[in-house]
């Protein structure tokens with residue numbers, strides 16, 4: 001494969017210049033933030049950006065509209081908060097975890113400590129700074145909720161002793177103690193196998209087999225394809241909270257930090273907090289029950305934030321979604337055909353075309 005594009009995944013130091021200013025993406029391995037860290041992000045966005053916190057499908061946080069001196073000041077604040085542990089590896093710390101791991105009865109194994117170990121191993125190996133910014137690790141606690149995230153290197157818990165290390169659906173059973181080393185070794189094997197142009201293992205011909213071979217492993221099992229959906233509402237001691245259009249306001253972020261010691265960002269741009277916080281969260285526009293019109297609704301940046309956008313998709317989504325038929329499907333609004341941030345799998349495709357919208361290819 002010949003690719004002429006450069007890796008433009010933004011980070012904190014490599015800020016993307018959007019129509020509304022600098023866009024910084026802060027990696028949050030496992031999506032787990034302490035209340036103090038979320039507060040640092042909230043205040044930084046108010047001081048240096050547009051005041052909002054965008055949640056991403058990889059459990060990361062974006063701050064937009066950074067002023068000229070914003071990136072430097074932001075990086076200093078994040079470093080102080082433990083959110084920028086590596087300058088060289090910041091854009092490759094893409095590690096997803098089952099957001100409810102350790103919090104309800106469906107969790108076969110608490111994978112968050114393993115996420116921390118993977119992150120440490122990743123940052124400790126200088127060569128892995130070369131990984132593409134879109135290379136993704138995922139740790140599923142056994143419930144199958146990360147089946148649709150298309151990770152490059154993933155594990156799914158079998159029980160407290162073992163996990164399935166898998167590349168795509170090619171899986172091999174390993175002990176938990178070996179997981180961090182094997183996951184980063186698989187990433188290194190990908191760098192060895194690629195010819196410099198591929199960004200993902202799936203782009204390599206026979207990529208899974210070649211990477212496993214380099215590790216001296218052979219797939220012995222096929223990963224179960226069952227995919228669990230995590231709805232908003234109470235799950236054990238935790239509450240899954242829908243964040244409309246995946247964007248936290250200052251007020252919403254402040255209430256989250258007041259009522260939770262730890263906040264987890266999900267790959268579905270919702271958050272997980274302790275169940276006791278529900279009343280206060282509803283009061284600031286967050287949604288704590290299933291079945292809301294905002295559950296499973298996403299939108300790209302749109303006008304005026306993106307120069308390619310043909311419409312202000314977020315403003316239009318606010319107007320249209322309450323009356324829109326969707327038959328339980330997810331919905332994604334896009335300002336142009338790139339469809340940034342679209343969910344994996346099936347969704348209602350709402351596309352701006354300049355003189356209105358197409359919905360699944362038909363005029364709205």
Ligand code: SF4
Nearest residue numbers: 300306335336339340
């Ligand atoms: S989908 Fe198009 S309009 Fe939306 S953010 Fe991406 S490039 Fe911009």
